[in-house]
Amino acid sequence: MKQNPFLSGLSQLEQAAVLMREAMDESQNKRLDEVLAILHAPQRIVDVRFPVRMDDGIMRIFDGFRIQYNNTLGPYKGGIRFHPDVDEEEVKALSFWMTFKNAVVGLPLGGGKGGVVVDPKTLSQTELENVSRGYVRAIAAVIGPHVDIPAPDVNTNSTIMGWMTDEYVKIKSMTSHGDSKQVERLRGTFTGKAVQDGGIEGRESATGLGGAYVFEQIVRKLGKDPQSMTAAIQGYGNVGYYVAKYLTDMGVKVIAASDSKGAIVVPEGINPDLTLQCKVEKGKLAGCYCVGSVCDIDRGDETDPENILAMEVDILIPAALEGVLHKENAKDVNASIVLEMANGPTTPEADEIFAGRGITVIPDILANSGGVTVSSYEWEQNVSGKKMDRQMVEMKLKEAMMAATDAVWEKASQHETSLRMGAFIVALERLTQAFSQ
Numbered sequence: 525m526k527q528n529p530f531l532s533g534l535s536q537l538e539q540a541a542v543l544m545r546e547a548m549d550e551s552q553n554k555r556l557d558e559v560l561a562i563l564h565a566p567q568r569i570v571d572v573r574f575p576v577r578m579d580d581g582i583m584r585i586f587d588g589f590r591i592q593y594n595n596t597l598g599p600y601k602g603g604i605r606f607h608p609d610v611d612e613e614e615v616k617a618l619s620f621w622m623t624f625k626n627a628v629v630g631l632p633l634g635g636g637k638g639g640v641v642v643d644p645k646t647l648s649q650t651e652l653e654n655v656s657r658g659y660v661r662a663i664a665a666v667i668g669p670h671v672d673i674p675a676p677d678v679n680t681n682s683t684i685m686g687w688m689t690d691e692y693v694k695i696k697s698m699t700s701h702g703d704s705k706q707v708e709r710l711r712g713t714f715t716g717k718a719v720q721d722g723g724i725e726g727r728e729s730a731t732g733l734g735g736a737y738v739f740e741q742i743v744r745k746l747g748k749d750p751q752s753m754t755a756a757i758q759g760y761g762n763v764g765y766y767v768a769k770y771l772t773d774m775g776v777k778v779i780a781a782s783d784s785k786g787a788i789v790v791p792e793g794i795n796p797d798l799t800l801q802c803k804v805e806k807g808k809l810a811g812c813y814c815v816g817s818v819c820d821i822d823r824g825d826e827t828d829p830e831n832i833l834a835m836e837v838d839i840l841i842p843a844a845l846e847g848v849l850h851k852e853n854a855k856d857v858n859a860s861i862v863l864e865m866a867n868g869p870t871t872p873e874a875d876e877i878f879a880g881r882g883i884t885v886i887p888d889i890l891a892n893s894g895g896v897t898v899s900s901y902e903w904e905q906n907v908s909g910k911k912m913d914r915q916m917v918e919m920k921l922k923e924a925m926m927a928a929t930d931a932v933w934e935k936a937s938q939h940e941t942s943l944r945m946g947a948f949i950v951a952l953e954r955l956t957q958a959f960s961q
C-alpha cells in the first residue's frame with residue numbers, strides 16, 4: 525500500500541528539527557517548537573467540486589484541491605497536477621515540500637499546490653480545456669499574482685497554463701478596465717505559460733537544467749567525474765526528458781528510461797531528443813531505442829518499468845511520482861547516487877536504508893527547485909513588466925542552483941548528516957528567521 529506522502533514529509537521535518545536542537549539553547553528550542561507547530565499543517569485547504577460539459581453533452585462533476593501550506597516567505601507557489609490518484613494527502617504533501625523548496629533556494633515565495641482528480645488521457649482536447657477552465661473558476665477567489673501563483677506539474681503544461689491564465693484574466697477583467705499593464709500583472713497569477721502568453725524563455729527546460737546544475741556541483745564535491753557515469757530515469761515526461769538531455773550533454777550515458785506504459789534499456793546510451801520524438805510519435809516510450817542519429821530495434825530491449833529502479837547504473841533518477849522508493853525495494857537499488865527529480869520519491873524508511881548503504885541522495889527540494897526558480901523570474905517579469913532573455917534566465921538559474929547546493933552541502937557537513945537533512949535545516953533556519961521578523 526502507498527505510504528501517506530504527507531506523513532513522510534512531516535517525518536523528514538521532525539528529523540531535521542532533532543538535528544537542529546543539538547546546538548540550541550532553551551529559548552531557541554522554544555522558538556523552534558513554535559515554528560514547527562505552524563509548519564505541521566497547511567494554512568488553508570480549498571476543496572472544490574466543479575461541473576464540466578463533456579463532448580457527449582453529459583455534465584460531469586470533477587473534484588479538485590488547492591492547498592495553501594504556508595506564506596511566511598511570500599505568496600503561495602506550486603504546480604497543479606491532473607491525475608486520477610490525486611487526493612488531499614498528496615496535494616498537502618506537495619504543498620509542504622514546496623514551502624521548504626522555496627526556502628532552500630531563498631525565493632520570496634511560500635508553498636502551495638493544486639490537483640484535479642482526472643485522467644487527462646481519457647479526455648478530448650476540448651474536454652481538457654473545459655476541465656482546466658472549470659478548475660480555475662472554482663479556485664479564482666483564492667489565487668492572484670500576490671496571493672497564490674500556480675504552475676504546471678504532472679500532466680499539465682504550457683497550453684493548460686495558457687487556458688487557465690485566459691480564464692482567470694477573463695474573470696478578473698471587470699476590475700482591470702482594459703488596462704494592459706493590469707492584464708499583464710494578472711497573467712503573473714500563473715507561471716509555466718508559453719512565451720506568447722506572457723511566459724518566459726527557458727521555463728519548460730528549467731527543472732531538468734536546474735537538476736543538472738545541482739548534480740554537477742554535488743559530483744564535483746564528491747570528486748567524481750560525470751563523463752564516466754551511467755543513469756536510469758523513471759518517468760520520461762517534461763522533467764525526465766530535460767534532465768536526460770542536460771546530463772547527456774555533460775557526458776553521462778542514459779542507458780534506461782521508463783514511462784507509465786513501459787521501459788527501455790539501451791546500453792549504448794539514448795539520444796534524448798530522438799527518444800522524445802519517437803515517444804511522441806508512438807504515444808509511448810516502449811520500442812524507442814534511439815542512439816546517435818537513428819532509432820533502431822536492435823539497439824535496445826524492453827523491460828518491466830519496475831526494473832528501472834534496480835538497474836546497474838551510477839545514477840538513479842526518479843522523475844515521475846512520490847513514494848516509489850520504499851522499504852521493500854530500497855535494498856535492490858544498485859546506483860550510488862539518487863537524483864530526486866520527482867517530488868517525494870523516497871520514503872523515510874528507504875532514506876535510512878540508502879544512508880546505511882552509502883548511497884548519496886540528492887533531495888527533491890534541492891534537485892528539482894530549478895522549475896520554481898525560473899517560475900519566480902516569470903512572475904517578476906509579469907508584475908514588473910521587465911523582460912528577461914534565455915541567456916539571462918539560464919545564468920541566473922545556474923547561480924541560484926550553485927548557491928543553494930553550496931548552502932545545503934555546508935549544512936549537511938556541519939551537522940554530519942544527509943543532504944536531505946542539510947536542505948531541511950537550511951529551509952527551517954530561513955523560515956524561523958522570517959517568522960521572528
Ligand code: NAD
Nearest residue numbers: 677678679731759760761762763783784844866867892895
Ligand atoms: P509529466 O506529466 O510531464 O511527466 C511524468 C512522466 O512520468 C510521464 O512520462 C509518465 O508517463 C511517467 N510516469 C507516470 N507514472 C509512472 C510510473 N509508474 N513509472 C514510470 N513512469 C511513470 O510530469 P513532470 O512535470 O515531468 O513531473 C514529473 C515529476 O517532477 C513530478 O513528481 C513533479 O511533481 C516533479 N516536478 C515537476 C516540475 C515541473 O516543472 N514540471 C518541477 C519540480 C518537480
